[in-house]
Amino acid sequence: VREKIAKDEL
């Protein structure tokens, strides 16, 4: 299962 990546972090 792929992670839901929070690309909103810096």
Next chain:
Amino acid sequence: MNIFRLAGDMMHLFSIIVLLLKINATRSCRGVSLKTQELYAIVFVCRYLDLFTSFISLYNTTMKLIFLLSTFTIIYWMRFHKVIRVTYDREQDTFRYQFLILPCFLLALVLNNEFSAMEVLWTFSIYLEAVAILPQLVLLQRTNNIDNLTGNYVFLLGSYRALYILNWIYRFMTEPNYRQYLVWISGIVQTIVYIDFFYYYIRSWRNNEKLSLPA
């Protein structure tokens, strides 16, 4: 955006401002590791490729541009500024960072969430950031007189990492399906790297002594 995340980002921003001010005001980059700055440049370039592909918020874009621009400014000063470059501790800043870059890249090739160029480079930046401070810590250890601003710079950077862990805990508890194991593990490793420094920083502050790290 929660308070821990915002505070973490502000610590990161302050750390960079402190470093820019120190170098600019004293015309000296003594005690600053060019290798660490170059590693951060690689980290930011690889991670912020999404500036071209996705827009998250004005805050997000602005911060990314500030981090990129400030890091390249510091590198430019340390390499080319005719007064500042002379003060660079070239002989002391000898950490061989290829031994960090290569393993991080190989790890990103193997351990990632999606085998695509963007995703591998992003993952590489996550791994590399975890160890990017090492040349700076080694240089501090070799510097007899660590000036306050350099010490504060590293302390602020470490605080930023610690606050990000609190941010992850907060988000994990409040957002359904929020998880990012690779980022968490790298972030925890990165924070552990600072623990020794924190110990000596706080001790010197409490005892009112100048900061020095035992070799």
